[in-house]
Amino acid sequence: MVAGFTLPSGTCKKGTRLVKRLSITSILVLPIVFLVVTSVSAQPAPQRVIIDTDPGVDDAMAILLALHSPELKVEALTVVPGNVEAAQGLENALKLVSLAGRCDVLVAAGAQHPLNQKLITAQFWHGPNGLAGVDLPTPKCKPDPRFGPDLIIEMAHKYPHQITLIPIGPLTNIALAVSQDPGIVSLVKDVVIMGGSITGGNVDGAAEANIYNDPEAAQIVFNAGWTVTMIGSDVGERTLITRKDVTQLQANHAPESDFVARLADFYVTRSEKSGYPGAAMYDPLAVATVIDPTLVTLHNMHVDVETRGEFTRGETVANRRGSDENNVLHGNHYEIEGVIPLKPNARVCVASDADRFVRLFVDRITGTK
Ligand SMILES: [Ca+2]
Numbered sequence: 026m027v028a029g030f031t032l033p034s035g036t037c038k039k040g041t042r043l044v045k046r047l048s049i050t051s052i053l054v055l056p057i058v059f060l061v062v063t064s065v066s067a068q069p070a071p072q073r074v075i076i077d078t079d080p081g082v083d084d085a086m087a088i089l090l091a092l093h094s095p096e097l098k099v100e101a102l103t104v105v106p107g108n109v110e111a112a113q114g115l116e117n118a119l120k121l122v123s124l125a126g127r128c129d130v131l132v133a134a135g136a137q138h139p140l141n142q143k144l145i146t147a148q149f150w151h152g153p154n155g156l157a158g159v160d161l162p163t164p165k166c167k168p169d170p171r172f173g174p175d176l177i178i179e180m181a182h183k184y185p186h187q188i189t190l191i192p193i194g195p196l197t198n199i200a201l202a203v204s205q206d207p208g209i210v211s212l213v214k215d216v217v218i219m220g221g222s223i224t225g226g227n228v229d230g231a232a233e234a235n236i237y238n239d240p241e242a243a244q245i246v247f248n249a250g251w252t253v254t255m256i257g258s259d260v261g262e263r264t265l266i267t268r269k270d271v272t273q274l275q276a277n278h279a280p281e282s283d284f285v286a287r288l289a290d291f292y293v294t295r296s297e298k299s300g301y302p303g304a305a306m307y308d309p310l311a312v313a314t315v316i317d318p319t320l321v322t323l324h325n326m327h328v329d330v331e332t333r334g335e336f337t338r339g340e341t342v343a344n345r346r347g348s349d350e351n352n353v354l355h356g357n358h359y360e361i362e363g364v365i366p367l368k369p370n371a372r373v374c375v376a377s378d379a380d381r382f383v384r385l386f387v388d389r390i391t392g393t394k
Contacts, residue, residue, distance in 0.1 A: 086390075131171075194216050270387055329342045343371070
């Protein structure tokens with residue numbers, strides 16, 4: 026019997042047939058409705074993310090990957106100077122969301138320079154405008170008037186425990202946000218940083234570019250009290266997009282994949298000139314880690330940022346053992362009196378499934394999956 030269904034009086038036979046039909050219908054339809062409802066509710070809600078970016082060839086690829094991924098809801102892009110100056114970065118970010126037809130994504134300017142040093146830009150790697158010299162149309166989307174770090178703070182409070190920050194540039198904006206409001210440490214869901222390295226740098230022997238470009242900011246962010254996820258350059262350098270992938274991107278004609286194909290062509294060509302077999306997908310790997318954490322292997326470590334070393338400024342110094350020796354002065358010498366335990370503050374990426382990542386990237390950009 027269908028719950029809540031009553032028959033009018035004097036319609037017993039017809040009513041019985043009707044009830045039978047309804048019962049049969051309900052037997053057939055209700056399980057289907059149940060399955061549909063269950064499968065819809067089983068889909069996890071998209072994760073809210075804010076991408077803090079210095080766009081940037083690989084930033085552009087990372088942002089478009091995020092905008093093409095149903096697992097993510099990109100709430101905002103906050104712009105930090107790095108690969109390009111702040112004004113150029115803001116223009117690039119607005120052009121990217123305009124290209125994607127996504128003026129619903131907030132784009133806010135942030136810091137204008139690193140906390141404690143001069144800006145170092147990277148047109149050498151990213152082209153004169155930061156986007157491989159590709160001249161995208163004047164943006165239709167407009168900037169949000171809020172200051173990037175303020176927007177990060179607002180969003181963390183508006184969506185407690187839901188926002189994942191994905192900083193893919195120097196950590197200046199994130200440091201400003203967490204310094205102004207340390208309360209966001211317990212409110213954000215995760216901080217997935219593209220930056221650092223535990224096996225040598227890409228600027229010099231020690232430092233990775235995003236950390237090197239604002240080491241003081243990075244030290245604040247790593248030691249703010251949250252556990253960050255660190256996707257370093259040493260893994261990015263083993264996660265390459267190659268000429269074969271460029272060809273596949275070129276074969277698919279749509280405005281966004283055409284644009285990414287041009288970026289990838291520029292980026293791979295630049296990397297080949299420097300002797301690499303492909304281009305390091307630094308920033309897209311950080312975004313992909315949020316889309317599918319099974320793409321990477323993470324190990325808990327305590328990470329500090331060297332801010333003073335003559336040869337090591339900007340190095341992320343990772344303690345893999347979880348303790349420091351406790352050396353105590355005894356007269357004219359020190360003695361080891363045991364160890365001082367260290368709490369991990371980072372989940373450090375030590376490996377990626379590069380093939381599966383590149384497939385995901387190409388499929389999403391070309392709209393294949
Ligand atoms: Ca970047």
